[in-house]
Amino acid sequence: MSPAKPPARSSSRSGRSGPRRRAKQVGIAGAVIGVAAAGLATAFAVERALVRRSVNAPGDPHADEEFGDQPHDTQLTVTAADGTDLHVEIVEPRLTGAAAKPTIVFVHGFALDMGTFYFQRQALTELGEHRLIFYDQPGHGRSSRLQSGDYDIAALGKSLAAVLDATVPDGHIILVGHSMGGMTIMAFAEQYPEWFGKRVTGVVLMSTSAGLIDKAKLGLPTLAARATAPFIPLWGGAARLGGPAIERARLASSDLAWLLTRRYGFGDARPSPSLVTFVEQMNSKTSIETITKYLRTLYTHNRFPALSALESVPVLVLVGTKDYLTPVAHSEDILRRLPGAELLKIDNSGHVVMLEKADEVNAALFPFLERVS
Structure with missing residues (x-):
């Protein structure tokens, strides 16, 4: 063996x-x-x-500026279609007859919150001519997080619809969106084109894109x-x-x-x-x-066809000449689809143009609001 x-x-x-x-x-x-x-x-x-x-x-x-909570007349929670609780703040107009003017709804961008429009909120509140709506996008600021799955820009369009239904049941509306907020408005236009020209009578797109973001x-x-x-x-x-x-x-x-x-x-x-x-x-x-959770939807964002819904309303497009995240070319692409829109390039400004060059942005924004009102 x-x-x-x-x-x-x-x-x-x-x-x-x-x-x-x-x-x-x-x-x-x-x-x-x-x-x-x-x-x-x-x-x-x-x-x-x-x-x-x-x-x-x-x-x-801005050394002495207190970038904290700003005055508001009402705050409420609106539940979006995906179950996200959205924090909303409302500033009522102060002047007699202002109720006849459109309500302005502000939609902020990725990884920011409603504080993005700090200087616009200050100036417009002081003017007292418009009703102002601000909200934190899902997963941002004081809004709740998504419980499961990835965020989707299409869902953000429905979140905007939920805010409008809850806060502006009637009357005209001007939508102001920065970066992903502008994409949110495009998604809303894609889903509810009938609002534009009837309820929505003006759109402002700041530092945003209608096309594919560099993955x-x-x-x-x-x-x-x-x-x-x-x-x-x-x-x-x-x-x-x-x-x-x-x-x-x-x-x-x-x-x-x-x-x-x-x-x-x-x-x-x-x-x-x-x-x-x-x-x-x-x-x-x-x-x-x-x-x-937002990365995938930003990578696949492509809403050039949705811009056709904006053809029936005045559109103002603002972008900084040194915006590295959504460069000037992205705004020019929007203008090619919306030749009737107005494009303003703000020199020596980056992605947060409404904060960095607030005076120049307001100097363009306020006359636009007056025209569409």
Whole structure:
């Protein structure tokens, strides 16, 4: 009888070594990324510290601005078709006879909230000629998050419809949308074209797009897109990562977030540090879960056909000449489909044009509101 062969170990050893090897690789990769992120954060923190010295300096025109809650006459919760509870605030007109003028409804953009229209709200409230409606989009500001699935721009159009049904049951309406808010208006027009020319009598589109957003970069250069990954995941795969882990990374990278907000949200080389902080705070309050759930719908946004519904109403298109997220070409594409619209390019301004160049935006917005009223 031949001697018994010792049991083979190769398979069991490889079975153990495989996971160990992968774990080691992941650990090494994580360490490398951690060191790189720490180095970037340190470098950007130095520059940010230098910039923030000017926050309370006389050169910052908004150093004393209190970007908090603004006065309103009514606040309510409207439940959208997908079950999201939307926070809504209403400012009533002050002047006699103003009730005959259209109600203005403001729709903010991605990773922001109703504070986006801070300066427009201030000025229009002071004028007292229009009824004003502001709301936080699903998953943003004080509105609730989606309980399951991904967000969809089509669903945002229905959310806008729910707000209009609840707050403006009759009378004329002017819709003002920034970035994803403009896309929301397009989705609403696609779903309810009969409103335009009858109920909706004017539309303002700020820093927005009717076409496909760059999936890889969302308008950011590749290097910046990689650098922002800890606090704004730009790839669909980010949704599979642990939310708490990403949130910790985003908080740890807040210096980098501030600097990149300044770089890619604003066009001026030296914008108001107080404004940059205001925008960064709106962004940081938007959860990573919400951001990742919106990515797919932003990637696939294509509503050029929906623009035909806007042909029956006056349209004002505003964009900053240094908008890296929705460049001037996107607004020009809208004008090609709506040749009767008015296009205003605001020099030296970035994506948050209504904050960065509020005076210039208001100087164009208010005459437009008067004409369509």
